[in-house]
Amino acid sequence: MVGRSSRVTIHDVAKAAGVSVSTVSKALNDTGRMAVETRDRIKSIAADVGFRPNALARSLLFNRSFTIGLLTNDTYGRFTLPLMAGISEALVDQGVSVFLCAIEDDPGLAKIHVDAMLDKQVDGIIATGKRIDRSLPVDLAGLPVPVVYAYTAGAEGSVTLTADDMQGAELAISRLHSVGRRKLAHVTGPESFASATERADAFRRMAGASAIILHGEWTEAWGHQCVATLFDRKGSDRPDGVFCGNDQIARGVVDALRERGIRVPEDVSVVGFDNWEIVAAQTRPALTTIDMNLKELGRIAGLTILDLAEGRAVTPGLRKLPCNLVVRQSCDGGRREN
């Protein structure tokens, strides 16, 4: 013997019941044939001694670990945590557990973690990140287990899930329209981000070619700065609605507007993106924003990796999941014009 177990095994149950381990196994799994009273007696004895089958032994036998790996380079957990919640929710009642591996942007660390997960025979890997147009610093193609990419760029022919940026943006802009806003501006992140350009494209299409789009950083400070650009000039040119690329920018915009005595939402309506509660709910007035439903995305990622792990066919490609609008005060329902 190499190690020593203090846990109760099926052998202990067999001994206690005076039967063989095979009989115990069949009794507990409701397989095989045996007298119903034998089965019940064994079940009750197993419960009494607190027997729980060693999942490692079962895994070895079934070649299935009921374990998956979640690989992420999103340090703040902004995207990973909601995703993780959805994954966990989808898998917990299937008895599947999740290894979380935070790899920063270190390829070496990533490889170590991937190897460790493979050694531990994970049934699949979900890769996730902080932006949809960059991939993790490790090649996950050709692994002996299925991989699903969620909110990070996937390899060619892979299964990739992401939020529908364009539809989300449309939702935001429609909202501004529906409360009567016509002179819209869009303040968002760098053009190097696909999310930014995709949302900006939707904005351009819906708000008209003349509508202003300002690309900058994903920060409050950028929101502040843009308000100076947009509002410190003649009244007629001022926007009456601002669609922001994320909630941090939106917060900067709202704060800067308040500093100028411009009322939100009475004078200007503001819509954010992300529904990052910590920002959106603390802003005064609280932000109307777009929720990417990352938890739902995680749920689907979990179910998908399960499908793949169990050999069911999944059509590969990029699948965009719809966003939805969360209404708070910064763009509430009252119509102002028209």
Place this chain on the structure above:
Amino acid sequence: MVGRSSRVTIHDVAKAAGVSVSTVSKALNDTGRMAVETRDRIKSIAADVGFRPNALARSLLFNRSFTIGLLTNDTYGRFTLPLMAGISEALVDQGVSVFLCAIEDDPGLAKIHVDAMLDKQVDGIIATGKRIDRSLPVDLAGLPVPVVYAYTAGAEGSVTLTADDMQGAELAISRLHSVGRRKLAHVTGPESFASATERADAFRRMAGASAIILHGEWTEAWGHQCVATLFDRKGSDRPDGVFCGNDQIARGVVDALRERGIRVPEDVSVVGFDNWEIVAAQTRPALTTIDMNLKELGRIAGLTILDLAEGRAVTPGLRKLPCNLVVRQSCDGGRREN
């Protein structure tokens, strides 16, 4: 056979090398006696066919899974993520992986996750939460594996790690003193939180009995409100330094001060608590604050659970780890008085 493996096993290596599996095992583990050229030949063949030992099989044998569980009810990950980073960093080169289980505050869910972790033979469990004076909704005493509590209340006689709130508060107050502030106020969370009262006690002791302490919510709004209370009155009574119970309150305070034209840090210095980058760094001016070194706390938790898992003795009890001061503009170095 129950399942079917597509992975290369030690048997494949043995076949390829024309030796027995025992010889392969000994060759790869540098054990047993054999001709050095045999060993090298086997090693090179193993590398060629990409053999990696099945960790499940080893776990079964050694009764050691090289896996631990991290149980948390901190949904936002405010505390869990830095902790997780530290744990992971401490354990990754020992080959230990981490199951992350988010249990909200649901006892049923907690039990399911704990059982799943035990079934998978975790070597230990680290329990963590969002406040040090509440325990998770599940009893972890009497488990067949070691448990370490980090930033959550532990059972009697358990190993519990936490940040030293008092020392952190002292650091903050010393800082305010050292920049010449003498009329201090403390704006913090509810008295029902041990962290709030402990920091408040330190404040009372260092700032004098007459110093003002305001207990309320852990929100920006409360910070705002307190500024109204403290500063909308005769000048001589106004504080010149505010120590805030967390960064969100501090942000509220700083914003409210700015709205009143009171300059930070020229007129009033502000110190926060938590060093939650997302808040502290975005505040204008950026917040001087206390960092609880949660990553280091996680690192120690990881090493401790490893000690326990490997049978080394660990003295039980509550261990408080020191905080440190992070200086940003809201309480920078320039002296104003004296």
Place this chain on the structure above:
DNA sequence: AAAATTTGAGAAAACGTTTTCTCTTATTGA
């Protein structure tokens, strides 16, 4: 040259399950 020792490598058991196969005993049918 015979005996003792060392070297090299394989067989088998073990970890904790599940499942297939086998075997004995009880029950049914003629």
Place this chain on the structure above:
DNA sequence: TCAATAAGAGAAAACGTTTTCTCAAATTTT
């Protein structure tokens, strides 16, 4: 009453490792 069948339960193999034990061949010692 005897053969055919069903029921009940156990033995053994399998999953992929590691380690102990055994054994033959090669080497050293006397």
